[in-house]
Amino acid sequence: MAQGDMRDRxxxxxxxDRQMTALDPRAMRLANAETVxxxxxxxxxxxxxxxxxxxxxxxxxxELILVDLEAEGWVRVRSTxxxxxxxxxxxxxxxxxxxxxxxxxxxxxxxxxxxAAADLRGRTLxxxxxxxxxxxxxxxRLAGTRRAVAEALRAVGVRPGQxxxxxxxxxxxxxxxxAVDVELSMHGWTGVRLAEEFAPDFAVPVHVENNAKxxxxxxxxxxxxxxxxxxxWLMLEGQYNGMGIVMDGVPYRGVDGAAGxxxxxxxxxxxALTASPLIGLxxxxxxxxxAEATAILERAERGDPAALSEVDSxxxxxARGLSALSWVFAPRYVVLGGxxxxxxxxxxxxxxxxxxxxxxxxxxxxxxxTLGPDAVVRGAIRAALDRYEWTAARPLAPxxxxxxxxxx
Amino acid sequence: MAQGDMRDRxxxxxxxDRQMTALDPRAMRLANAETVxxxxxxxxxxxxxxxxxxxxxxxxxxELILVDLEAEGWVRVRSTxxxxxxxxxxxxxxxxxxxxxxxxxxxxxxxxxxxAAADLRGRTLxxxxxxxxxxxxxxxRLAGTRRAVAEALRAVGVRPGQxxxxxxxxxxxxxxxxAVDVELSMHGWTGVRLAEEFAPDFAVPVHVENNAKxxxxxxxxxxxxxxxxxxxWLMLEGQYNGMGIVMDGVPYRGVDGAAGxxxxxxxxxxxALTASPLIGLxxxxxxxxxAEATAILERAERGDPAALSEVDSxxxxxARGLSALSWVFAPRYVVLGGxxxxxxxxxxxxxxxxxxxxxxxxxxxxxxxTLGPDAVVRGAIRAALDRYEWTAARPLAPxxxxxxxxxx
DNA sequence: GAGATTTACGCTACCTCCTTGCATAAATCA
DNA sequence: TGATTTATGCAAGGAGGTAGCGTAAATCTC
Numbered sequence: 001m002a003q004g005d006m007r008d009r010x011x012x013x014x015x016x017d018r019q020m021t022a023l024d025p026r027a028m029r030l031a032n033a034e035t036v037x038x039x040x041x042x043x044x045x046x047x048x049x050x051x052x053x054x055x056x057x058x059x060x061x062x063e064l065i066l067v068d069l070e071a072e073g074w075v076r077v078r079s080t081x082x083x084x085x086x087x088x089x090x091x092x093x094x095x096x097x098x099x100x101x102x103x104x105x106x107x108x109x110x111x112x113x114x115x116a117a118a119d120l121r122g123r124t125l126x127x128x129x130x131x132x133x134x135x136x137x138x139x140x141r142l143a144g145t146r147r148a149v150a151e152a153l154r155a156v157g158v159r160p161g162q163x164x165x166x167x168x169x170x171x172x173x174x175x176x177x178x179a180v181d182v183e184l185s186m187h188g189w190t191g192v193r194l195a196e197e198f199a200p201d202f203a204v205p206v207h208v209e210n211n212a213k214x215x216x217x218x219x220x221x222x223x224x225x226x227x228x229x230x231x232x233w234l235m236l237e238g239q240y241n242g243m244g245i246v247m248d249g250v251p252y253r254g255v256d257g258a259a260g261x262x263x264x265x266x267x268x269x270x271x272a273l274t275a276s277p278l279i280g281l282x283x284x285x286x287x288x289x290x291a292e293a294t295a296i297l298e299r300a301e302r303g304d305p306a307a308l309s310e311v312d313s314x315x316x317x318x319a320r321g322l323s324a325l326s327w328v329f330a331p332r333y334v335v336l337g338g339x340x341x342x343x344x345x346x347x348x349x350x351x352x353x354x355x356x357x358x359x360x361x362x363x364x365x366x367x368x369x370t371l372g373p374d375a376v377v378r379g380a381i382r383a384a385l386d387r388y389e390w391t392a393a394r395p396l397a398p399x400x401x402x403x404x405x406x407x408x
Numbered sequence: 409m410a411q412g413d414m415r416d417r418x419x420x421x422x423x424x425d426r427q428m429t430a431l432d433p434r435a436m437r438l439a440n441a442e443t444v445x446x447x448x449x450x451x452x453x454x455x456x457x458x459x460x461x462x463x464x465x466x467x468x469x470x471e472l473i474l475v476d477l478e479a480e481g482w483v484r485v486r487s488t489x490x491x492x493x494x495x496x497x498x499x500x501x502x503x504x505x506x507x508x509x510x511x512x513x514x515x516x517x518x519x520x521x522x523x524a525a526a527d528l529r530g531r532t533l534x535x536x537x538x539x540x541x542x543x544x545x546x547x548x549r550l551a552g553t554r555r556a557v558a559e560a561l562r563a564v565g566v567r568p569g570q571x572x573x574x575x576x577x578x579x580x581x582x583x584x585x586x587a588v589d590v591e592l593s594m595h596g597w598t599g600v601r602l603a604e605e606f607a608p609d610f611a612v613p614v615h616v617e618n619n620a621k622x623x624x625x626x627x628x629x630x631x632x633x634x635x636x637x638x639x640x641w642l643m644l645e646g647q648y649n650g651m652g653i654v655m656d657g658v659p660y661r662g663v664d665g666a667a668g669x670x671x672x673x674x675x676x677x678x679x680a681l682t683a684s685p686l687i688g689l690x691x692x693x694x695x696x697x698x699a700e701a702t703a704i705l706e707r708a709e710r711g712d713p714a715a716l717s718e719v720d721s722x723x724x725x726x727a728r729g730l731s732a733l734s735w736v737f738a739p740r741y742v743v744l745g746g747x748x749x750x751x752x753x754x755x756x757x758x759x760x761x762x763x764x765x766x767x768x769x770x771x772x773x774x775x776x777x778t779l780g781p782d783a784v785v786r787g788a789i790r791a792a793l794d795r796y797e798w799t800a801a802r803p804l805a806p807x808x809x810x811x812x813x814x815x816x
Numbered sequence: 817g818a819g820a821t822t823t824a825c826g827c828t829a830c831c832t833c834c835t836t837g838c839a840t841a842a843a844t845c846a
Numbered sequence: 847t848g849a850t851t852t853a854t855g856c857a858a859g860g861a862g863g864t865a866g867c868g869t870a871a872a873t874c875t876c
Contacts, residue, residue, distance in 0.1 A: 023439050025834090028436050032430060048853075055430050057835095252656070260738075265731070330669070434834095465864095495873040496822040
């Protein structure tokens with residue numbers, strides 16, 4: 001169930017994509033129960049009849065399944081509500097209980113490790129941050145991250161073994177076994193087997209992915225391009241840049257997660273960005289670089305030619321590379337993310353868009369990411385939720401359930 | 409069921425990827441029957457016990473399902489065979505009947521239309537070719553293609569309404585509605601709605617796809633890279649070049665099928681190929697250009713510096729562009745296909761590989777396509793098989809069943 | 817060649833789950 | 847207070863899957 005299972009499978013056993021597992025009445029019940037649960041998950045509260053029409057199951061079956069789900073703790077009965085048409089017996093409203101499971105999103109960044117605990121609808125319950133000043137070694141970084149995990153779990157009152165799903169974001173290439181293949185900017189990070197490192201702490205498999213490839217999930221979830229099918233997401237972070245590629249709604253990893261290394265590719269011209277003063281800001285401390293970027297933005301908005309030409313030449317290089325990539329990928333959106341895009345506001349995006357309008361396919365739209373600095377953690381939470389195993393999981397007991405009031 | 413249905417869906421209803429449809433006993437039976445059928449499809453012949461262990465169903469259930477499948481005509485009972493261990497009652501062997509369905513692969517190429525009829529295992533039963541000399545207009549080309557369809561169906565003794573699945577290959581961008589958005593090299597072809605054109609002739613929806621995107625399916629099926637997960641497939645045809653991108657085992661289309669237009673992309677340098685004398689050969693007639701290419705190959709193999717430099721400069725441009733793309737896609741293979749790669753043998757591939765070894769990621773392997781001129785038709789047949797609806801289809805009646813002996 | 821052994825087949829009994837349909841419950845409206 | 851409307855609870859019936867036993871059809875042994 002960890003990574004690397006669905007790769008390199010021969011897709012040509014036969015026709016369409018139905019399941020291949022044997023179905024018995026129990027499996028049927030399980031599948032139908034999950035269907036009901038999903039229907040409730042997607043809505044605020046639903047009556048039996050509403051669930052029946054939404055799922056295609058008979059009302060009787062829905063009724064029986066709800067009895068089970070309520071007994072297990074997945075579902076709460078909201079006291080009969082007034083009702084729409086005004087008359088008739090009011091229907092009982094059933095609601096999914098997001099509190100009965102906790103997932104973790106872990107963002108290991110250069111200067112800090114951030115751990116967010118969220119409920120099953122992805123609402124953040126608590127965020128723990130452990131700063132990582134002075135370029136620490138591998139062991140120190142891992143220990144600090146574990147402290148952040150412990151703090152987050154303590155805050156929401158959940159033991160590690162009860163966590164429903166975990167996703168870890170890291171800079172560098174994450175291979176199909178959940179280890180970092182190449183990461184040059186963090187000490188001793190190349191070769192670290194993150195999935196193995198964290199696996200013993202939890203009862204569920206630990207998912208590990210490159211940070212840009214996770215941030216793009218947040219963009220699809222609660223960002224500028226919800227539910228988009230194909231897009232390119234650029235993480236402009238200064239020295240540490242990356243790309244998230246989404247195709248057919250799914251993030252694409254390539255062989256051992258190596259996809260999207262556009263800054264290593266000769267021929268796209270994006271390696272020229274390294275020389276840009278804007279990229280150079282990445283070397284500064286977070287507060288400092290943000291101030292610098294804001295200063296540039298303000299100067300440019302006042303019409304200062306030096307600031308404008310700085311942004312323009314940056315946009316030139318970016319637009320050239322992204323135009324070429326757009327012919328290859330035919331994405332619906334190109335999204336500019338990372339703190340640099342965040343700090344430069346719409347200035348950069350509009351300028352890149354103007355330049356791409358001439359050279360890229362006409363259907364490609366340029367967007368600025370609407371996500372703030374927590375894009376990567378939110379993406380990790382999204383990935384954790386996507387991997388949460390409804391059928392295997394058991395809801396947390398009432399006394400163990402965290403409430404959103406507890407944490408931050 | 410045609411194209412364009414699974415696009416742009418929000419992927420974040422909840423967790424993993426189970427089905428969302430209500431399951432009743434009948435659906436369960438249908439799914440289990442399909443599971444049994446698939447097991448038989450993947451093997452030559454199987455006993456009840458073998459099917460039971462392969463599928464996870466009880467032997468009794470397998471037995472009952474086989475009774476149905478045999479009655480419907482899907483399955484044949486091979487007379488009890490000697491048996492492995494030597495003793496014990498010999499098991500009945502059940503075999504999937506590939507003859508009970510016919511699929512069509514249609515390749516509309518510049519100089520001809522080719523229609524191949526195949527059985528459900530993809531064995532070609534008959535191939536009909538209608539030449540298209542003198543750059544005909546749209547109507548003429550469509551009429552000629554219909555003639556080829558009629559001939560192929562006559563040869564295998566099947567009426568159009570009985571065809572189980574159809575896939576059409578065409579040059580140009582095929583949008584999500586099965587129409588050609590842009591195709592400049594064939595008269596009046598831009599805007600032709602191929603799915604609609606052919607739909608009335610058949611009882612099943614007609615799948616339409618760009619020819620390079622279909623050829624790559626043949627490569628995965630019976631070519632140089634069977635079952636590969638990620639690869640880039642180049643169709644070098646002279647004037648009409650294209651690319652097929654496979655990611656996670658699935659061909660990638662992009663917005664309205666526009667993905668892979670690497671020759672329109674400034675910045676990759678591949679537009680420079682247009683100037684190459686090798687590409688120029690595409691303007692000649694098929695026999696002529698093949699002779700010319702073979703002549704170049706022979707001269708190069710004898711060490712002729714002019715021929716070698718011609719191939720080298722071609723390989724240079726190709727390798728530069730493909731190296732850049734390899735950083736972006738991280739494919740396992742880059743495959744050179746099309747008649748040009750076919751004609752130049754391993755010469756081109758080894759030279760491209762040597763140049764890419766320096767600039768591309770180390771895991772990328774360069775391969776020459778092992779498919780001949782029928783790559784596109786075979787890919788169309790593969791696509792048609794992939795879309796064949798087992799559960800909806802009814803096996804052909806015995807008197808209508810084509811036999812491989814009939815056709816070519 | 818008859819009986820033992822081995823493996824496969826056919827079938828009955830039973831279980832789970834889904835569906836239909838009707839009687840009952842709980843609200844509003846006249 | 848009774849009619850109307852909508853929701854709930856429950857009994858009966860049907861479809862499908864599984865377990866397990868007796869029988870069938872081979873080979874092996876003496």
